[in-house]
Amino acid sequence: MSYTKTTFRDNILTPVNKIQKETIKLNDFTPILKYLNATLDIHHNILKNDGDIGTLWNELVFDLLASIHSASSGFYRSAIVTLRSILEIGTASFFYFDHKIQFGIFQKTNAKADKYVSALINDYDFFKTKYIKCFYEDIDSIEKSPDSVSIYLTKKYGELSDVVHGRYNSLIKINSVTINYSQSDFKKYEKLLLSTLSILAVLYVLRFNDFNNTDILELANICGVVKL
């Protein structure tokens, strides 16, 4: 093997593999895999309901696996950066489900992906109480407080954007570039992962009125904005 191949293998792949082994050894993957599967259930159902919107979820699932893989390999910040992408694609998919013309323009003209979470909420009252009432009238009885879903979306988006834009406190290798397993960083990632998937599950359950899957409902309840 050439020097460069050997270097790539021994000095990147092998140490990453070591981190992955440590991650597996020291963590219980039951919640991550259970809620990954619940998210794949959502993916499956959306594909069945609307093939076009389902294509966005294909991309979301790909990003989700990449994110989990990054985190298990010690690349915690990259893993969190990908979570913002997942949140954006997910929320956009629910917007486009009800805005087929906009989706058509987006798809056919390769329009700017400017349906940021904040833009959707500010411009379209996305998933505010009055928005939800159009397809789920009983939202008052299950939401934690008025507009709790959109408020949570804003908060979560802000949190993930801070990491994407490199807000100082979100940086994790300030002191040195030492790439190794970190229990605290992995746990922080896990929490962000589950809360991101949770809010997407809330959007799905409310928009599609699907209260039949207990794992999806359990996932949705994690963020605490509704009680299902």
Add this chain to the structure above:
Amino acid sequence: MNKIINRSLGDYIVDRTESLNSENIRKFFIDKSDDKINRLLDSSQYLLQGSRGIGKTMLMKTAEISAADDFGRDSILAVWVSFEESIRIERIKVIDSEADPFLQWTMGKILIEVLNKIIELKPSCIDTLSNRLANFFSYSGNSKMHEYEQYAKILNDYIDVLEVADIEDNKALSKKAPSAELVKILDNPASFKRFMLQLIEDFELERIVLLFDEAAHVFSSSQQEKFFTFFKSLIHPKIACKASVYPGITNYGKYFERNHDAKELRISWSPHESEDVTYVKKILKKRIQDFNIEYWNKLTVNNEIINTVCTCSNGNPRFVFHIIDELQNTNAFKQKSITTTMLINCLRTVNEAKWSEFITLKNRLVKYKQHIIEAETFIKNLVIPNLREWNNKRRSAGKKLSVGFYIETSAFEKISKLFDILAYSNFITVNDSKKSMGKGKYGYYITINPSLLFSDLVIRDFSEMNNISINIDNNQAYFESTSEINKLIQKLSKTEEEYHCSNSKCEFITSDISFTFCKKCGSKMEISEQEPLYKILRGHSIENLNLSHKIVSRLKTKFNTIGEIYDAKIDDIRMSYIQDVRIEKIKNAAVEYMAG
């Protein structure tokens, strides 16, 4: 005990942990913070030692649940295995050196529990998720689950065959085994161990922890010996065995050495340690408050009452539940307050019931029959009256009181089985360390169960428990030369093993093991065969079952013996007044009777 609709105190203070589901075990378990759960899950071999009803099963089941909760992180497979049904195997005679039915059953039972557990721990979403991921990556892993699920199916059938099929002797066993592969695995402990190690490798387990419950008590003496030899053979860094045993009455056999092949993990308790008394209080508080907070308030409004109840438990939750049961039976909780007199009367009733149960042990522990009969007399007619008189005198003189007695080492060793059986039944606690009794003699200190002390007025109130001493000067002592002890030694020395001549026409019998051949006719000597315990207990009347008179009288219209109930199918027992709930109670009573 799942959802309780008609609430009964009995559902909250059940006698046996086996009657509780996982949710209630989690709810009711009180951690004594003595690291026992961690020990039960570590990689060492242990003998979990404690008297009946002290909480061994509760500890083991909690350890199993704790390991299951953390399985996703720790990959430690903990499996609780009970040998309650082992008595059924005694019906199969061993006529040659082919498959030993006891070992086959034991290994089969362990294996089925291990397989069931590993199958149970699989999260419900895993198969679907694995298929989806395999599609995404165009790659699928190599799961061995299916193979093990197949083993589990055929093993279940084989164990049924061993337990209930019509098999005369071990030669007929090989014809009944469902697969050649299974026969190979259960052929001997070495192949069984190889199979377990393969399973550990296939599932990449950290280790398997086997929690053997009722290993000693339920097995016959020869089975115990085989079991501990088998236990020893399983020792491996990836297989940890823990067995619950009773002090004194367990037979480990020639090849197993305690403290070398397995460490002892004792469940100890002292009425003089406030932490220990508080521990029992916490157990009661959790359960009784859950049932009815008013009951707990009644018990605790007077500290003397709750402290006396907890002290009289002698660290035995099962016994303290019986005291609470009796308080309810006598409507104590309906009175304005619970008085000391009410409590003492309850203690007397509960102790009498305990003595009655103790006597029935002579039906199971045949080797101890004579000792059981003498033990009751020893305690009731000698020790307690002497102790009461001793304390009366010392009380008047303002001196420290006693809660036990010393017995000279040589006397103890000559009648050790008597003390073993009393300790096993939680009437006494034996302090293992030899203490000086003066004049060059040494002995053991024996503490009497506080409930006997209170009910027989050896101790008059709780405050006296703070005025006791185990110093030799403050206690009575019994020696080999003490006339009652000497008589006891003479009586019990006649109950050794007997060997008789194999020639049916010769009457020579001896207890001397050195006689290989009969000194009268030269024929070979053999040990006097006792009827298998399985047969003895099966033949007992159903009146011996722990059931109400109403149920027993209805059962008598169809069944006579415990064996008939034990073998009966659910629908065979069904009759007017006896439906699902009572049928389960009846079957449990029969199983518990056979298992002891």
